[in-house]
Amino acid sequence: MNTQAQYLKAIYLTQQQEDGPASTGDVADMLDVSPASANEMIGKLENRGLLNHEKYKGVDLTDDGIAQAREALQNYCIIERFLIEVLEVEEFRAEAKQLEGVIDETVADRLDTIIDREPQCPDCFDPEGDVCGLLEVEAEVTSD
Amino acid sequence: MYDCSTAPIGGVAVSLTQPVASDHQLARLLQIGIVLEEVVEARSAKHAEETGEKHEQAVLDLLEHAETESAEHRRQLEALIDDLEADTVPFEEIEMLVEAQYEADEDFDGVLYDQLCNEETAYKFYDDLIDAIEASDVTFTIDRERLLAVLSDIREDEAEGVEDVTDLMEDYQ
Numbered sequence: 296m297n298t299q300a301q302y303l304k305a306i307y308l309t310q311q312q313e314d315g316p317a318s319t320g321d322v323a324d325m326l327d328v329s330p331a332s333a334n335e336m337i338g339k340l341e342n343r344g345l346l347n348h349e350k351y352k353g354v355d356l357t358d359d360g361i362a363q364a365r366e367a368l369q370n371y372c373i374i375e376r377f378l379i380e381v382l383e384v385e386e387f388r389a390e391a392k393q394l395e396g397v398i399d400e401t402v403a404d405r406l407d408t409i410i411d412r413e414p415q416c417p418d419c420f421d422p423e424g425d426v427c428g429l430l431e432v433e434a435e436v437t438s439d
Numbered sequence: 440m441y442d443c444s445t446a447p448i449g450g451v452a453v454s455l456t457q458p459v460a461s462d463h464q465l466a467r468l469l470q471i472g473i474v475l476e477e478v479v480e481a482r483s484a485k486h487a488e489e490t491g492e493k494h495e496q497a498v499l500d501l502l503e504h505a506e507t508e509s510a511e512h513r514r515q516l517e518a519l520i521d522d523l524e525a526d527t528v529p530f531e532e533i534e535m536l537v538e539a540q541y542e543a544d545e546d547f548d549g550v551l552y553d554q555l556c557n558e559e560t561a562y563k564f565y566d567d568l569i570d571a572i573e574a575s576d577v578t579f580t581i582d583r584e585r586l587l588a589v590l591s592d593i594r595e596d597e598a599e600g601v602e603d604v605t606d607l608m609e610d611y612q
Contacts, residue, residue, distance in 0.1 A: 298457060381536065382470060382528065393464055396457035397571050398471070398564075405475060405560045409536035 298396040300367035307364035308422040316353030368417035370403040377406045458575035466525035477533035479557045480509040522581045558600035565594035
């Protein structure tokens, strides 16, 4: 099961890539869920006022949806950085994905007090790599 | 400053917690619990050390209690982690990270507010973790009843901690 935060994050990133509304198929692909599941959750998010969904056009986040998506993205970045910097987890991307549904923003904010994170976060996020772009660079430098 | 205003006690926030999927994930979550306790332990000690002379005895007592209680919670979590054959996170390491990022909250409100955030964050973490374990159908290596009993006790301590800080804040208003 995917959480609201994961959906908002996926829609936000898909909209960024498309520079416009996100198709439900692309959102389903990004989350690796069936289009039917994606449609169901998108309906719930629309009822909560977080997005607008127009048939054949796609999904467009509202201002509230964008704010929550950016927070979700930032939480994800914090979890990734925490896993690599503090717990030294090699498979930090896979584990961050598993943990983002359990670690909420309150806890992530506290973990944020002991990690190094750039002020431009979450704009540093690289949707292709599904990882903080700056973290990727640092990880490569470290492994050299 | 850290904002703990989004950490309501009593389940006001919408919780969509995923079930814990494996022993490995459970161990990782317990490690995060240990780190949170270590952050509280280190920050309480640091607050007392940096701002001790400026504060009343009641605040210093609260900080000392928080430090001792977090150390005890850490030991309880470490015992669980041990049974899952995972490693703990050395306190010295987290103490160093707290030290590196620490900015002294010299004013009275700042110290108490930080303590409130500590307690509320810990409460929310254990509350979500208990939900995630209860929602899981995985058979963990560790006894589920014991696991939930330990985590529930710690959650209760955190709820009491929130009350203690809130009372103290009201006393000084």
